[in-house]
Amino acid sequence: MFVPLSLKASTGEALWINQTPNSSHWCRPLALIAEKESKDLLSSVNAVFEPTEKHLQENGTTFEHNNVKYEVKICIESSMKDLKVRTAEAGLGGADCLLCTTRSSEWKDLSKLNDPNYFAITRSAEKTLDLYRQIVRDDGEVTKTKNDYATGQGLTSEPLSSDNHYITVTHQYINGVTWILKIIYHLRANVLNWSERGDIKDLIKKARTAVLIEIETKTGLRLDQMAATDKEYDHTRHTLPLALMNAIRPVFTELASQALKIRMKVFISILWSFAPKNRYYPGSIVDVCVALAVLVYNAGYQSIIPVVEQLTGDGSGYHTRVAMERCDKLRVYYEHKKRKADVRAKMTEEERKQQEEKEQDDDEQLDDSYLPGAY
Template sequence: MGSLVPIRLVCGEQVIWQNDSPNSSYWCRPIFFEFVKENKITILQEKNAIEQEIADLMDTEVGEINISHSLLMTMIDGKATSILCDTSSQRCDICKATPSEMNNLSLIASKQTDLDLCRYGLSSLHIWIRMMECILHIAYRLTIKTWAVKGDTKCILESKKKNIQDAFKNRMGLLIDVVKQGHGTTNDGNTARRFFANPSITAEITGVSENLIRRFAIILEAISSGYHIDVVKFHDYAQATMQLYVDLYSWYYMPSSVHKVLMHGAAIIESFSLLPIGQLSEEAAEARNKDFRRYRQHHSRKCSRKATNEDILNNLLISSDPLISTKRHKFGRKHKSLSKEAQSLIIERAETFDDDDQENFEIANVDILDTD
């Protein structure tokens, strides 16, 4: 599925309209959906098609006002990003470091980085899940202390995993790493948010350093906050976190997704200087998967495939209609308070908003392919 989220309309320095919930599916406009297997060929095809459409976009004229559009392709997850950057998912998209190089910080620092690849953003929803899985995989291996698991160490890992899963279920009611029939595991964004919400309990259950879990949580909180991040402070904080990780768990190669945030996060954030990285998340597109399944099952005619698809598309359009969405009640989702540590990574920037004119938008966020 391909979607687009309008983010803001600006005139020079002035912000005329700002989407105050860019991660909500209320603003997530459908571009297309297609029933195909998601692989390298189909992802590249869709990317090229979308890029062509972006190149062909004409200005919108409203009376005497001319509106030009600039689109960012950031609503994608790690798998699609790896394909677009032409790397395997185990390697870093940006510096191409391999797993065995990840924990060698001086080697990593000397690598050439391809800053052009920063334009695909940070996939800030999936990074919650990847960072949670990183902590879990370290926890499962705490007795064996090796990255690769083979032979009899496998049983030790499995029993440790079982204990940790049971502890999460009993103490926090969380199902962790359980394979779901048909699609992926129970590790979703909500699970990861609860995992990081209380670092001391998570550290008690997993046996992993509370300090490291807390630092991961603060980085995630800052990235997802939707505020502008202080790039220098973020860089220093992320570097210190990497050092801590390597000091504690040098035997577990840092996953490429975690490496990308800690090592290149600051550069990626800096490359989108106009917009906070938290507003460029793939979260809205992910939420659309659920909507899609619901509309198909409960809100569509089943007399023909054409009728079913038409009803799904109409539902996607109505539920993201910008005019209707501006009239919706806002249920206190604004200004969720940030922790002190996360606040220290944020820059306060005064921006002027004009709430009365919310009908046009300029900078939009494009998703090319949704990967569940």
């Protein structure tokens, strides 16, 4: 997801600042991927986007407005990658920290906590890549042995990104505030354990209300509340207001109709034939595949020929036309067989015999009543 944040002059003056960066008005998807997070997926995504990002940050861009040429320096921040993704990208699956080489046991040592330089940010992408080159085996795997943190520093695999190490604090802020509030609720209710059952749950609920009112009174902030009221957000299901139900019912009825389901299934199968769902594609390729699927869905494969002629500027070629004609004939042929089988399945044994006597069962006699999107 991409969103512009600000535009500043060379003097540092802010010419424009995005006041609502999380709004759907500004956010634009760079890629839509329906796949489980994995190292292979991260590697393929980074291979597509990181070179372009690096080029933009190093060279910027230029544009002309009212006969004046402007040079723009571009700063890109990856602000919403969670710790799981950052750990995989850095190859530091065995590290306690992505920013330094300290261990979690040291985080509880008061003498080290009081040292302002002990937990300095010392890890960098360059250092991690150098370390990987030193400890990687010929087969590409990282040598791992017991108690090797002093040498391996938690590096368990090849880094997937050359971007510098960092952590995104958005999730940490949200989770941290949530846990702090939960502790305050329990302390206010004098409940010194995490259990929230029976009467204890009611005590914590009352304490929660009192704490949130006090915070809002003193700071104006409404915390831990999803709704626009001072009540806790209700996650239970409720019937929609009658007026709203009457307004949206026709839309849902149409969307849920069997005819539309069949048409959508056909269209999606055509789209997947151009762009298989188990592969990654950039947005430009998805746009092309959707356009081709729309053409085939509405007017058959031969409708692609004029597009090919415009792209090549020198006709489409004999074999292209033959291939598209064959694709259309196959569509009609298989749909004809399917419809014929459906009709025969509904016949009685007597009707089936009469039908066989009446006409020869020949697959070459096709029903060519083609309808856009029918099959």
